Amino acid sequence: QVRLQESGPGLVKPSETLSLTCTVSIDSMTDFHWSWIRQPPGKGLQWIGLVFANGTTTYNPSLKSRVNMSVDKSKRQFYVQMRSVTPADTALYYCARDVPDFSGLSNYFDYWGQGIQVTVSS
Amino acid sequence: QSALTQPPSASGSPGQSVTITCTGTGSDIGAYYYVSWYQHHPGKAPRLLIYEVDKRISGVPNRFSGTKSRNTASLTVSGLRADDEADYYCTSYAGDNIVLFGGGTRLTVL
Numbered sequence: 001q002v003r004l005q006e007s008g009p010g011l012v013k014p015s016e017t018l019s020l021t022c023t024v025s026i027d028s029m030t031d032f033h034w035s036w037i038r039q040p041p042g043k044g045l046q047w048i049g050l051v052f053a054n055g056t057t058t059y060n061p062s063l064k065s066r067v068n069m070s071v072d073k074s075k076r077q078f079y080v081q082m083r084s085v086t087p088a089d090t091a092l093y094y095c096a097r098d099v100p101d102f103s104g105l106s107n108y109f110d111y112w113g114q115g116i117q118v119t120v121s122s
Numbered sequence: 123q124s125a126l127t128q129p130p131s132a133s134g135s136p137g138q139s140v141t142i143t144c145t146g147t148g149s150d151i152g153a154y155y156y157v158s159w160y161q162h163h164p165g166k167a168p169r170l171l172i173y174e175v176d177k178r179i180s181g182v183p184n185r186f187s188g189t190k191s192r193n194t195a196s197l198t199v200s201g202l203r204a205d206d207e208a209d210y211y212c213t214s215y216a217g218d219n220i221v222l223f224g225g226g227t228r229l230t231v232l
């Protein structure tokens with residue numbers, strides 16, 4: 001059974017950097033992409049971006065200037081950092097496994113973490 | 123890219139069928155077969171139901187079915203049950219390894 005678990009601080013001050021870790025219980029991260037998705041209170045899901053197993057990243061254009069993702073396959077972890085956060089970044093943050101198609105295109109998310117609530121407030 | 127468009131709400135009585143639409147453009151839903159649907163009960167992780175437009179993931183009952191016509195994808199839930207009450211989201215690949223989500227549809231079982 002594949003499991004993903006988000007971890008990180010639940011409270012971040014405005015203008016600071018939000019940093020989250022997703023730990024994956026899987027033998028190899030190589031054949032998949034790894035995504036972060038968030039849900040602001042009372043709103044829908046928003047794709048933040050993904051990191052390929054080789055470390056290549058793509059981001060939601062609306063967040064691209066503030067987001068950085070990375071992966072450490074030896075630790076079976078991947079990460080997201082979001083700079084200059086504001087209260088609008090308050091959300092439930094999920095990590096998810098992205099199953100690519102045969103050519104590596106993002107296809108669907110088959111396993112998700114339980115989510116971690118992050119509040120941006122002074 | 124803009125989010126995909128879903129109706130904010132849908133409803134039906136137990137045993138009935140409900141269809142939820144997801145409208146995009148020729149650059150996302152219209153261009154690729156990488157449309158997926160998720161069921162989300164508040165407080166739980168989203169659950170994959172359908173991928174590649176109409177393929178059910180293992181364990182999902184055949185009461186859930188997906189289709190696509192041009193720029194619009196649809197999820198039909200047949201034989202509605204009380205535990206189908208949840209939020210439903212569509213996603214689509216949109217090129218350049220960008221993924222779009224729909225705004226979500228709250229399904230109410232009357």
